[in-house]
Ligand SMILES: O=C(O)CCC(=O)C(=O)O
């Protein structure tokens with residue numbers, strides 16, 4: 001599994017600020033916490049977190065099972081000409097034909113509700129959108145959380161770190177000087193770990209927000225794959241074979257990995273069954289909905305049948321560089337993706353020891369469903 005503090009099943013779930021160098025000031029940070037960061041600023045090239053309010057904590061709160069809720073996607077109410085989101089002066093730059101757009105000139109935090117509806121729809125169409133020059137990270141965390149809540153009930157992650165008092169914010173943090181990637185690459189060839197987020201939930205996320213707090217000078221990009229295009233590339237016969245199939249998605253391994261590291265377990269893990277192909281409620285597009293992090297088996301198939309089919313689908317997405325986009329982070333970037341129709345992977349490719357720190361706000365959406373098959 002990837003060595004990053006993402007939500008993959010076996011990632012370290014304790015603060016990676018427990019730095020592993022044996023000399024220098026980094027060691028002093030482990031495992032006391034973050035209060036020494038300011039003191040160490042500038043020593044041995046150490047840079048304290050730019051957004052200390054977003055450093056990860058692992059409280060001991062426990063939450064009951066998630067209850068089903070009604071989700072009506074705001075993209076359904078959107079003006080399809082994007083009068084507010086893409087007002088005159090806003091610049092868009094498509095990263096690839098089918099997935100990914102970079103946008104400058106609109107301030108997400110200032111959008112009216114109508115603008116937010118347009119955002120939901122635009123992201124569903126473009127699959128992932130990088131908004132530059134945003135003030136999101138500088139807002140009080142409460143305001144960022146309230147912004148996200150418009151799009152759906154906010155997911156509280158079962159295991160990941162969160163800013164103190166904001167369990168709805170999922171943090172990705174690789175501390176300055178962190179060396180755990182070196183150990184990872186002793187036994188693994190690549191950090192790529194394709195997944196859609198928390199697909200084991202009965203109602204997994206839809207419009208999802210990830211924003212950068214500290215970023216290495218080069219590296220630590222995020223890969224995205226268009227799962228609609230991945231579906232469309234399949235032959236009608238194969239698409240028809242997938243129609244009606246369901247797969248199990250498990251949150252158990254993620255929780256077990258967290259327990260193994262003395263990490264947080266906020267909620268008992270669940271296993272859900274979802275259609276292998278899901279329909280997007282706004283665009284009507286069909287997307288492949290399996291991923292190697294959380295999908296376990298095809299319901300009703302024998303083990304070998306299930307494994308061979310899932311391996312084909314995972315490889316198909318992973319090899320599909322012609323329906324993938326790579327997002328480069330820059331300070332003040334907010335990336336928004338539609339988790340129903342994309343998968344993504346963090347990349348751990350930088351060797352500079354620079355901190356990488358991001359926050360995710362994760363509105364849940366409808367339970368996945370599939371509409372009738374049409375050749
Ligand atoms: O760190 C990244 O680039 C992505 C992490 C991730 O998978 C997530 O936040 O859902």
Ligand SMILES: [Fe+2]
Pocket residue numbers: 006007195196197344
């Ligand atoms: Fe993720």
